[in-house]
Amino acid sequence: xxxxxxxxxxxxxxxxxxxxxxxxxxxxxxxxxxxxASGIYTYLGVSSLLDENGAMSAFAAIAYSVAVSxxxxxxxxxxxxxxxxxxxxxxxxxLLGAMALGSVAIVAMxxxxxxxALAGSAAVEQHLAKTVQDYQGALEQAHEIALSAxxxxxxxxxxxxxxxxxxxxxATGNLSGLAGRGAVxxxxxxxxxxxxxxxxxxxxxxxxVQSAFTxxxxxxxxxxxxxxxxxxxEARSVExxxxxxxxxxxxxxxxxxxxxxxxxxxAQDLAASVVLPELDGNSAENRTAQGATITSVLEVLAxxxxxxxxxxxxxxxxxxxxxxxxxxxSSADAVILYARNFVPSWAGAIAIDLLPAxxxxxxxxxxxxxxxxxxGAVVEDTLTLAELRAALHAMRDMExxxxxxxxxxxxPAEKPSPVxxxxxx
Numbered sequence: 331x332x333x334x335x336x337x338x339x340x341x342x343x344x345x346x347x348x349x350x351x352x353x354x355x356x357x358x359x360x361x362x363x364x365x366x367a368s369g370i371y372t373y374l375g376v377s378s379l380l381d382e383n384g385a386m387s388a389f390a391a392i393a394y395s396v397a398v399s400x401x402x403x404x405x406x407x408x409x410x411x412x413x414x415x416x417x418x419x420x421x422x423x424x425l426l427g428a429m430a431l432g433s434v435a436i437v438a439m440x441x442x443x444x445x446x447a448l449a450g451s452a453a454v455e456q457h458l459a460k461t462v463q464d465y466q467g468a469l470e471q472a473h474e475i476a477l478s479a480x481x482x483x484x485x486x487x488x489x490x491x492x493x494x495x496x497x498x499x500x501a502t503g504n505l506s507g508l509a510g511r512g513a514v515x516x517x518x519x520x521x522x523x524x525x526x527x528x529x530x531x532x533x534x535x536x537x538x539v540q541s542a543f544t545x546x547x548x549x550x551x552x553x554x555x556x557x558x559x560x561x562x563x564e565a566r567s568v569e570x571x572x573x574x575x576x577x578x579x580x581x582x583x584x585x586x587x588x589x590x591x592x593x594x595x596x597a598q599d600l601a602a603s604v605v606l607p608e609l610d611g612n613s614a615e616n617r618t619a620q621g622a623t624i625t626s627v628l629e630v631l632a633x634x635x636x637x638x639x640x641x642x643x644x645x646x647x648x649x650x651x652x653x654x655x656x657x658x659x660s661s662a663d664a665v666i667l668y669a670r671n672f673v674p675s676w677a678g679a680i681a682i683d684l685l686p687a688x689x690x691x692x693x694x695x696x697x698x699x700x701x702x703x704x705x706g707a708v709v710e711d712t713l714t715l716a717e718l719r720a721a722l723h724a725m726r727d728m729e730x731x732x733x734x735x736x737x738x739x740x741x742p743a744e745k746p747s748p749v750x751x752x753x754x755x
Contacts, residue, residue, distance in 0.1 A: 343700045350696060361406055361686055368440055368682050369399030375443025378450055378661045398440045405432050406686035413690050414697040422694075429687065436683045443662060444679035449672040450661025451563045453558050456668045457659060458557040458570055462550060464654040465577050469546045471651040472584035476539045478645045479588040483532040485641050486593065489634045490525035493518050496630075521600065521631060528596045539587050546580045567658055574656035581651060590645040597639035600631060610625050 373395035380387040409432075412426045446453075497518035556570045659667065669676060 343478045346696055346700050357410070357689070358407070361410075361689075363404055363696060364407075364682060364685060364703055365399040365403040368402055368444060370396040371444040371447040371679070371682075372398045374441050374447035374735075375445075375450070375662060378446055379443075388673070402436060402440065402683060402686075405436070406690070409690045410686065410693055414693040429690070433684055433687065437601070437680060441676075441680045441683050442666065444682065445672065445676050446660075446665045448679055449675035453664035453668050453672060454563045454567065454659070455557050455663055456671055457664050458563075458567070461574065461654070462553045462557060464652070464653070465553070465574065465581075465656075466550055466652035467656060468581050468651040468654045469543070469577065469584070471548065471658075473539070473543045475548075475590075475645065475648050475650070476535075476543075476584050476588050478648060479590040479593070479642075480532060482593045482638075482641055482645065485638055486525055486529045486532065489638055490522050492634065493522035493525065493631075493707075494700060497522060523598065524596070528593065533593070535587050536588055539584065542580050542584050542587065546577055546584075549577045549580070553577070563661075564738055571656055571658060578655065581654075581722075585651070588645070590642045594639055594642035594646065597642060600635035600638070618624050660695055703739050 373391050376391040376394050377388075380391060409429055411424070413422070413429070416422055416425060553570055553573050556566045556573070559566055663673070665672060
């Protein structure tokens with residue numbers, strides 16, 4: 331390395347040292363501001379988690395936020411001082427591991443609470459909106475099942491009408507050959523009346539189904555309004571919970587209004603519970619004809635009952651509405667549960683805590699550049715003018731001190747003996 335290159339590297343190193351000296355004048359203050367800001371948002375997040383609003387709860391939230399601020403400030407101060415100063419790969423790897431562990435701890439104790447303070451209300455509103463969607467799906471599904479069950483009324487009416495038509499044919503003698511209202515007629519009328527009663531019972535359920543569905547939609551409208559109304563979300567959540575309980579009751583009512591199980595049981599009883607009347611034919615031949623006709627009627631009855639039972643089972647096989655229950659959650663829990671919807675808030679909450687890591691790497695790179703610029707230079711080349719002047723003053727002071735010490739240690743000069751004057755004679 332030539333002297334010119336060495337001198338250039340030394341000048342570059344001095345320039346970087348000057349910049350670092352200027353940056354050091356406010357780096358601590360900036361780090362303190364970041365730590366304080368994180369502590370403030372941490373306080374807001376902790377406050378949302380505490381159930382009580384008394385003095386002790388406020389003191390606990392303040393103590394936690396102050397501890398977080400101090401911890402962040404001390405941790406990053408250590409990193410900013412020590413990481414750029416170490417030179418060996420082993421030492422840097424160890425400090426990198428410590429910095430990663432500390433960053434995870436900071437995110438765990440501060441960043442998620444910061445995110446709760448930044449987007450907690452919006453996250454709770456998101457939870458309310460999702461709950462409304464779940465309840466709406468459950469209400470619509472329960473209503474669809476109830477309507478499908480009400481549709482069985484047409485199947486029941488068709489079977490009833492077929493038995494009435496057969497009874498009319500029997501009354502005119504076109505069925506068994508015996509005109510009148512005999513045994514076959516009474517069997518057909520018996521089943522048509524049973525089906526007529528079932529049909530009337532199904533018809534009475536229709537207004538109840540429609541009323542429950544209408545009331546459920548009104549509750550859903552109120553719940554949607556609560557998700558976007560201004561004001562504290564905690565107060566809205568209380569009324570939202572009340573409306574959710576009412577809506578859950580209506581959904582359960584709609585499920586109970588389904589007549590499919592009733593139709594299934596009626597279809598099973600349709601063929602099993604036949605009261606056979608006494609054959610009233612005038613002759614054995616007529617009674618034989620009546621018995622054969624009743625046997626045919628019972629076969630038809632079994633077929634119609636099986637068809638009706640399958641229709642009811644088809645309705646009962648429809649997927650039941652999902653059990654939906656509104657669970658109130660805190661803003662912190664809501665932010666975690668719906669983290670994907672609040673990525674900017676999470677990014678800001680984490681950045682305010684981990685931004686000093688960027689400063690640590692900047693300092694490490696700059697210190698490495700300074701050491702690289704001074705590599706190969708002798709001590710004389712690295713001295714600044716101020717250092718040289720200080721060294722000259724120190725040398726002069728040392729020379730002056732040495733001279734003074736030398737004068738004090740030299741033996742004193744002998745005084746000349748006094749001259750005795752001659753006496754005159």
